[in-house]
Amino acid sequence: MRMTRTTMAMPAAVTALDAHASADDLGRVFHLFDEVDQKFSVFRDESPVSKYRRGERTRDSFDEEERHVWDLCEQTKRETDGYFDAFYGGTYDPTGLVKGYAIRRGAELLRSLGYRQFLIEIAGDGEAGEKSRGTGWKVGISNPFNTREIVKVVQLSNCGIATSGIAEHLDHIVDPHTHQPAHELASITVIAQDAEEADRFATAAFSMGTAGLAFVEQHTHCAAYAVTADRRGVATTRFKSYEVASNL
Amino acid sequence: MKKYAQFTLVIVAFFLLVWIRQGESNSEHTVALSPQQASLVASAPPGNAIASPAAPPPSNPTPTPTPTAAAQTTTPTPTPAPKGQYRDGTYTGSVADAFYGNMQVQAVISGGRLTAVNILQYPNDNGTSRSINSQAIPILQSEALQAQSANIDMVSGASASSPAFQQSLQSALSQAS
Numbered sequence: 380m381r382m383t384r385t386t387m388a389m390p391a392a393v394t395a396l397d398a399h400a401s402a403d404d405l406g407r408v409f410h411l412f413d414e415v416d417q418k419f420s421v422f423r424d425e426s427p428v429s430k431y432r433r434g435e436r437t438r439d440s441f442d443e444e445e446r447h448v449w450d451l452c453e454q455t456k457r458e459t460d461g462y463f464d465a466f467y468g469g470t471y472d473p474t475g476l477v478k479g480y481a482i483r484r485g486a487e488l489l490r491s492l493g494y495r496q497f498l499i500e501i502a503g504d505g506e507a508g509e510k511s512r513g514t515g516w517k518v519g520i521s522n523p524f525n526t527r528e529i530v531k532v533v534q535l536s537n538c539g540i541a542t543s544g545i546a547e548h549l550d551h552i553v554d555p556h557t558h559q560p561a562h563e564l565a566s567i568t569v570i571a572q573d574a575e576e577a578d579r580f581a582t583a584a585f586s587m588g589t590a591g592l593a594f595v596e597q598h599t600h601c602a603a604y605a606v607t608a609d610r611r612g613v614a615t616t617r618f619k620s621y622e623v624a625s626n627l
Numbered sequence: 628m629k630k631y632a633q634f635t636l637v638i639v640a641f642f643l644l645v646w647i648r649q650g651e652s653n654s655e656h657t658v659a660l661s662p663q664q665a666s667l668v669a670s671a672p673p674g675n676a677i678a679s680p681a682a683p684p685p686s687n688p689t690p691t692p693t694p695t696a697a698a699q700t701t702t703p704t705p706t707p708a709p710k711g712q713y714r715d716g717t718y719t720g721s722v723a724d725a726f727y728g729n730m731q732v733q734a735v736i737s738g739g740r741l742t743a744v745n746i747l748q749y750p751n752d753n754g755t756s757r758s759i760n761s762q763a764i765p766i767l768q769s770e771a772l773q774a775q776s777a778n779i780d781m782v783s784g785a786s787a788s789s790p791a792f793q794q795s796l797q798s799a800l801s802q803a804s
Contacts, residue, residue: 521785528774544785610772
């Protein structure tokens with residue numbers, strides 16, 4: 380069973396192969412996405428986060444989930460040496476991890492309902508259960524210079540994936556004297572224990588440039604694949620264990 | 628006996644593979660990750676060494692206007708003279724709407740060249756441009772991009788922030804010219 384909706388102004392899909400899969404259960408995942416969006420969106424004037432940002436409420440009024448997301452933002456800022464900073468400029472903007480947080484929560488919900496064979500996706504970030512016994516879901520990494528082309532295929536089970544980057548027009552921005560693109564990376568894809576961690580680390584690693592690959596390398600349970608501005612692919616050492624052999 | 632033959636074949640195949648991979652890796656580019664690279668520095672490629680101010684001086688002590696034969700072979704296209712250089716300084720681009728949030732970049736011009744692009748605001752993180760202290764610095768090999776078959780369940784890819792990045796950077800560069 381596969382269901383697609385728009386959530387957080389982005390396309391989302393939930394696929395479940397479990398025999399007891401139902402539209403009701405999959406609908407609950409989208410309902411959860413909408414709840415997370417209404418609570419944490421900085422683009423909605425009436426959201427609790429927007430009210431906090433305008434000083435209309437204090438952290439004392441945060442509920443348990445809001446405290447959790449705040450703590451996660453602080454933790455991520457520490458872990459990424461400030462490259463992921465939800466508190467930049469003295470404000471609070473959890474947008475950088477809300478999508479991954481929502482996907483992880485969706486996966487938890489499905490597991491609690493007895494699902495094992497599922498794939499949840501919001502706009503290219505996702506979390507995979509198993510596809511069938513012992514096999515994973517095949518996820519293609521698109522070429523940031525031509526998003527209709529797949530340049531790597533990985534097989535994922537019980538982990539998350541997220542890509543951060545600048546699609547398609549990157550090569551138009553060049554240093555006029557070297558004729559080389561002005562940014563080191565066009566995109567970086569991170570595979571981590573869940574969608575939340577993949578999202579947090581992909582965002583930070585992209586801002587770091589090629590040093591982002593070293594950052595992911597240091598996390599022994601993560602892997603990354605980057606497309607550099609000069610149109611080459613670079614993988615961390617653990618990426619190979621996820622890779623599906625080329626040109627199947 | 629048959630098992631022994633199979634085992635031998637596997638061992639031979641393994642060493643053959645290792646030997647081939649070593650040959651490949653010698654011809655592959657390597658990406659050395661250094662902390663200095665963390666500030667998104669636009670570096671001159673070896674092929675454009677003639678046009679680059681950072682190019683090593685030619686072995687001939689008297690400067691000659693014609694490129695050396697070795698350099699010619701590595702320069703596939705004629706390189707325009709470095710005219711219209713930017714004014715040195717740090718220029719902050721406009722805040723551009725990147726759909727998921729705001730994009731704002733800063734262009735650093737040094738010696739008339741664009742030497743760094745710092746991301747002040749990125750739609751997903753509001754990331755700063757501070758440098759990172761890399762503890763482990765692995766040498767990772769890069770490879771050419773190769774199209775794969777599309778037999779997949781999902782696509783993970785870069786999102787729609789590119790026009791905003793371009794808009795912000797162009798506004799920073801226009802201040803420098």
